[in-house]
Amino acid sequence: MTAIAEILSRELDSRTRMILAAEVLFAREGIDGVSLRRIAASSGQKNHHAVQYHFGSRDGLVQAIFDYRMQQMDARRLEMIALAEQEQRLEHPRTIAEVIFLPQLALIDKFGDHSYANFLCQYLLRNSDAEYGRFGGNLPDGLRRTLNLLRQKLSFLSDSAAQRRLITACFMFLNLLAVYSRDLESGRATEDFENALEDTMRQIVAALFLPPTGG
Known part of the structure; x- marks a missing residue:
């Protein structure tokens, strides 16, 4: 399990863990600089296609981060x-x-x-x-x-x-x-x-x- 996955709360659902892991990785390496597979792994997902399953695409994930934080x-x-x-x-x-x-x-x-x-x-x-x-x-x-x-x-x-x-x-x-x-x-x-x-x-x-x- 990656360092990012280890510090994400176990109480969060899979979708939210991916949102928070992606936010950190996008911030550090750029929205187009991180693979969706790496985001899934960093959030503790064993399914390499978990991002596509939950968000459909990179743009869908990016929008989900924005919406999550705005609502928060x-x-x-x-x-x-x-x-x-x-x-x-x-x-x-x-x-x-x-x-x-x-x-x-x-x-x-x-x-x-x-x-x-x-x-x-x-x-x-x-x-x-x-x-x-x-x-x-x-x-x-x-x-x-x-x-x-x-x-x-x-x-x-x-x-x-x-x-x-x-x-x-x-x-x-x-x-x-x-x-x-x-x-x-x-x-x-x-x-x-x-x-x-x-x-x-x-x-x-x-x-x-x-x-x-x-x-």
Whole structure:
């Protein structure tokens, strides 16, 4: 059994173990750099065709990782939305950005890394659409609602421009997570994470909500 398979919880079903093993391998070696057979073996599957059985194809597995993580984060997003509504700050630009991005902080793999950040960077390059809010799958309620709020705030932009800003902001946040994990592992991390996070969130808000030229 591989090291990845050994650390995956036995309580998880076969499908989820493959999703989590694939996320780590894709993050480390690229979505097209790992064989489906290796993913099956890394998740403890004896059937070399287990990925095809559960997901149909590599693209099906990639989409399953995205959907799994999006659904996993949605409970936290819904909590944040409810609290923001109570405090009457749901439509504030900073609140919208926090609801979109901060739940990703909790997505740490069994090695203590933000593998999902590296995976999602690759996913967005493969699957993002010019149509606002389209990312290749069905978005859960909390994220969909927050993206709708963002779109209302960006009504001065076309759909494609609003989508471009959103994807750019995603890369800014994911870069923070990926680089910090890398530097922490190598011992090169010199910046306090909370300071880096605050600086990145301020950059994201500025980039997302920048008024049009002459505005």
